[in-house]
Amino acid sequence: MVKVNGTELDIAGKTLTEYLATTNYDMKRIAVERNGDIVPKAQYGETVLCDGDSLEVVSFVGGG
Secondary structure (H helix, E strand, O other), rough: EEOOOOOEEOOOOOOOHHHHOOOOOOOHHEEEOOOOEOHHHHHHHOEOOOOOOOEEEOOOOOOO
16 A cells, blocks of 8 residues: 555556646646655656655645
8 A cells, every 4th residue: 555645545656747637737737755855757657665664745836
């Protein structure tokens, strides 16, 4: 199980790109932290999620 923004999901073994493809996140406006470290966007496809990982996905919102 992988904890994403506090919710346990059964996505271990998937890449970060595979997981994000199942969500409604705007890929241009997010940052992902895995186990306390920011994951560069260039590494999303090679970052395999492991059992026990903790992800925080943050969306940036414009305003004014």
